[in-house]
Amino acid sequence: MPSQLFSIPLVNIHGETKTMADFTAKAILVVNTASECGFTPQYEELEQLWQRYRAEGLMVLGFPCNQFGQQEKGSNQEIEAFCQLNYGVSFPMFAKVEVNGSGAHPLFGYLKSQAPGLLGHQAIKWNFTKFLISDEGRKVERFAPMTKPLTLADKIARILKDSPTD
Structure with a gap:
């Protein structure tokens, strides 16, 4: 597993420091999110993927971001409450x-370097850009904001099926 990826420090929504190693799985879906975006309803499909595949080894990780149209203005506590309630x-x-x-958070620096966007551009263009990490972190795929999370279900299922069991 690429130590660079799994040593990246993270702070969860409750202020606790973790690393990516705390969230290892057969497949990890990382998403930059926002509460006031046209793509915000994708939270529902992200939760559906999480519920459907987490026992098989999927980890979904949400990272709120206020860089696009100021669409994530709330505090961490407000964001958490919004996501749970809605x-x-x-x-x-x-x-x-x-x-x-x-x-930019080091995790997104790493992911963008591993899976550049269209025409090799590394910048993330908008909220709900998705990165699917597989093969113990050796493979990273990038998906545009308009890609609905449930369209990734077959790809996730294949990764989980093809990953070695512990």
Whole structure:
């Protein structure tokens, strides 16, 4: 497993420090999220994926970001309450991060370097960009905000089926 990825420090939505190693799984879906975005209803499908595949080894990780249209203005506590109340989110959520620029969280720096966007551009263009990490972190795929989470179900199922069991 790429030590660079799994040593990246994270702060969860409750302020607890973790690393990516705390969230290892056969497949990890990392998403930059926002509460006031046209794509916000994707929380529902992300939760459906989490409920459907977590016992088989899927981890869904949500990272609120306020860099796109100021669509995530709330505090971490407000974000958590919004996600739980409106979408029943139970997958791990993290403290608000930046995904682009000099203040970009190291996780997103790593993911963008492993899976550049269209025409090799590394910048994340909008909320709900998705990164699917598989093969113990050796493979990273990027999906655009308009890609609905449930369209990734077959891909996730294949990764989980093809991953060695513990």
